[in-house]
Structure formats: C-alpha cells, structure tokens
Amino acid sequence: MSNQLVMYEEELQQISNICDVLQRDSNAKAVLVIDKNGQAIAHSGEVEHLDVTSLSSLTAGNVAATGGIASLLAEKEFAGQFHEGEKTNVHISIVGARVILLVLFDERSSLGLVRLRVRKAAAELTQVLEVLVKKSEAGNQPSVFAEITDDDIDNLFND
Amino acid sequence: MSFINYSSREINCKIVYYGPGLCGKTTNLQYIYNKTNPEAKGKMISLATETERTLFFDFLPLSLGEIRGFRTRFHLYTVPGQVFYDASRKLILKGVDGVVFVGDSQVERMEANIESLDNLRTNLAEQGYDLDKLPYCVQFNKRDLPNSAPLEELTEVLNPTKVPQFEAVATKGVGVFDTLKAVAxxxxxxxxxxx
Incomplete structure (x- = not known):
C-alpha cells in the first residue's frame, strides 16, 4: 500500500528527544507529535491525564479542516494555529507537510517563547522525517507483514 | 494510510463508514463502542449538531488483539451523511485503509444511497484512491423495517462488484460486528x- 508511514526505534527515539527538549525549553505542559491522519507518534511532558488518542484525532481533524479552508482561499496551507484558553493554550504547527506538532502551555510560558522553540524543533523534526521517509521507501527493513500468515489474520477474528 | 510502529509494536489502520444521511453509520459505531471491553477501546468522540446529526465525524479507537506480537489498532471514523457536508467527507477519507458503505434498505432511500455511493467513488478518486482496489464492504442496514427493498435489488444496485456484504439492524447490533470484522x-x- 502506498504512502504507508513506518516508524523505527531509532527515529522514534530522535523524535522523542526533540519533544523532550522542546517541552523543557519552552516551559510547555506537554508536546505531542501527531501524524496528519490522526495517529499519535510521540509525546512529552504532562500527558498522564490527557486522552492522547482523542487529542491526536481531533487535532488532525482540526488541521485537515483548516487545510480545507486554506485551499478554498487559494492558500497553500496555514502553517500554524493558536488557541487561547483560560488555563491552557494550544499551539499547532505542521512540520514537513507530514506531521503535526502540538504544544500545550499555560502561564509558565508565552506564545512568543513557544513559537521560537517550535521553529527550532520543527527544523530538527523535518530532518528526522526525511530520513524516515527515505528508509521506508528503500524498503530494506524487514516487514512485519512478511511473517504474518493468513491463519494469523483469521485467528485474530476467531471469537 | 496505515501506520506501523516497530518501536511500540503497533499496527494502526483507519476505517471509514460512509453512506447517506441517517443510514446508521453513527449507530454502528455506538453499538461497537457499547459492546466492546473497556480495555479494547478508547473514548468515542462525536462531533455532532444539537440535533445529534454528525457535523464533522465520529471517531472510535479500537484494539482488536495481537498478531505476532504486534497490537492491531483500528481507528473507526464516520462521515457526515448529509449532502452539503461534502467538503468534510473529503477530509475524512484522507489516509483511509478500508471503507464500509452503509446503505439504507428503505425503498424511498434508494436514490440517496446511489448518490452517496457515487459521491464515495468521486471523493476517493480525488484523493487518488480507486474504490475497487480498496478493502471495502457493504452493509445493508435497517433490514427490520417493513419498507425495506429486497436484498437482490439492493445488491444489484449498490454492490455490483460483489464485495462482501452484510444485512444489518444496527440499532440491535445485527450484522454490525460481522461488517467490522470483514473490513478489518x-x-x-x-x-x-x-x-
């Protein structure tokens, strides 16, 4: 299937490190890296009380809707969004046209600081994603599906 | 677009329930949500209007078990069925791995079914997908209603390519899991x- 996103240990570690640094340097509550289709990839910070799966899906839906608005207005995309809450603010940016960087922050930080740190993190993330895409396309990594048999799939659905 | 995570050993896939307004897409997801063990499901999210019509999408994350040490996770989405929400439907189809077309069996909804199925093909094609090459199942819902069309007629019109099809009464759960299992x-x- 084309356009499949595959994540390997090495790159996930690098992405997690970028999240950790961003979260620390921007004084953010939490940082999430989300695939544009709504799958959570990595996170850092105070996520214990967050529903990461739902947050990822809704953020991707939000970005998709904003992208739809952009194309109606003949814009390529709106690269960033900011939502201001009473306690928590949300900064959303698209990185490498492929993933979404979500930063949750409160009064311990500021929009300016978050923007500044996001710019640096986004540049680093872009590089990791480029390597990841090349690695996926090269297809020289063993695929989990090569080992899976039809019986394995059948067994998953046996009650 | 599936997402395979070798680090957390997960396979993530996206399934979209498509169909005309009020055909029972959300009801399918609600039934699945209600009948699934808490540890196998996440929160179900419905972005709906005040009258409970789907505005953007419903979302239900589901875990179906392990294959060779990999957890299989399916993200189920519905689209808003009403005709004027077409822009939203297109967005939700992005990155889809499998499609369920939920048809409304009532005779008077045949036109709406046909229009929605055409719309599905068109919207998929816009994203570079071909419905005939995608994992795809058809569900004929509301089979319990007295005004339902004969199965042969529904099959001929809505499933000419003879993909797996299921008769359903989603409010009672009939055919709901059969459809989900088949598409997964x-x-x-x-x-x-x-x-």
Missing part, C-alpha cells in the same frame, strides 16, 4: 499483500 480482515490482508 480485508485491510490486514491488503497490508500483507502489499508488504
């Missing part, structure tokens, strides 16, 4: 084929 199996088989 097709998705995994397709991933295996493409590997």
């Amino acid at each position: 199996k097709l998705v995994l088989t397709e991933l295996k084929r493409g590997s």
